[in-house]
Amino acid sequence: MENQPETSAKPRGYKYFDFVMAAFVTILLLSNVIGAGKVAQVDLPVAGMFVFGAGVLFFPVSYVIGDILTEVYGYAAARRCIWAGFGALVFMAFMAWVVVALPPAADWGNQAAYEAVFGQVPRIVFASIVAFWAGEFVNSYVMARMKIWTQGKALWSRTIGSTFVGQGVDSAIFYPLAFLGVDGWTTELVMIVALTQWALKVGWEAALTPVTYAVVGWLKRREGIEVFDTDTNFSPFAKSEG
Template structure:
């Protein structure tokens, strides 16, 4: 195992989770009086991988992964839309369209929130590393808190402004942001372990990838 191999694995996992999160978002998760999209189960993992990539490989290589996920997300939605429009005699055609279909507004909201929040998360992680190298916990939590909050603000505002009341939109933003940061907090020991594990690996072909 080398750092270049780990970069490939993390890139693959990151991109797969992007596609999965879009599908999970079609179902809501109810916790008491709080309603959240089921994509919240995997979306925080994207920011954890973002932290790992930023910490080990820097902003430029992390940005490449973010852009790749962005492009693959668009390709997946386009292919889903084409498949929905094609004639079919399948009894599950309506269910297929319901699960994998998306409105232009939600599609744009998802793309914007993903791209902006992940870029900012990576930049903060790298910038803080220059001054606070030994404070990994602080850097991970801070970058994730900012990135996840921006993601929630951009997505929910873009997707639901004018549809839901301002009070409900603010509640949804706060609930999602808090849940995602708590997720990062709980799983931090695993994040820390992966970062320290990769640090000890040989570079492999990493220099040729930069």
């Protein structure tokens, strides 16, 4: 079936949209739960010891899936997924706070370890949720607009370009909001870490470009669509059809 151009505002049934959305939300939550709290290091041949937050390995994959959602299904469909991810993050933060705050049983001796793993600093949680929301919407908007400008060609320029801007917004919001003014975090250190993480995330996106091409091509063939957001309302708060 040849792909037919359409706008993302047109409701229709998709075969794989729910699976892509589930993958998006799953990776988003797991990268925040499992990777966010660990600082790792690797010994690189030339650069020497490199220290980084473990979450940077997997969180950018949510941006890759966000690109796939916008490219295949359009901005309106991606908007639904971003709000789903936002709601999931808020609930996860609330659930973690409640469970950690519950008094442990007298004979249960793992409270300290549980707090170390799932205990959250409210400022960092707030910064993470706000940065995700803003960064993902900017990423999807740039991706959709660039698809129109490029007439659907040069997918790599859209995936890397949108991630460059979206992750830039994410980093510019998260690190100052989470760490500026905190003991041990000078303004210079906040800027260095933000720029370093931004570069790593964009580089990770670029490295995954062949995977993005393969997944986008497969989904477009299976869904039989080619979406252009020519008539889309790009407000994050607009009601999505379908």
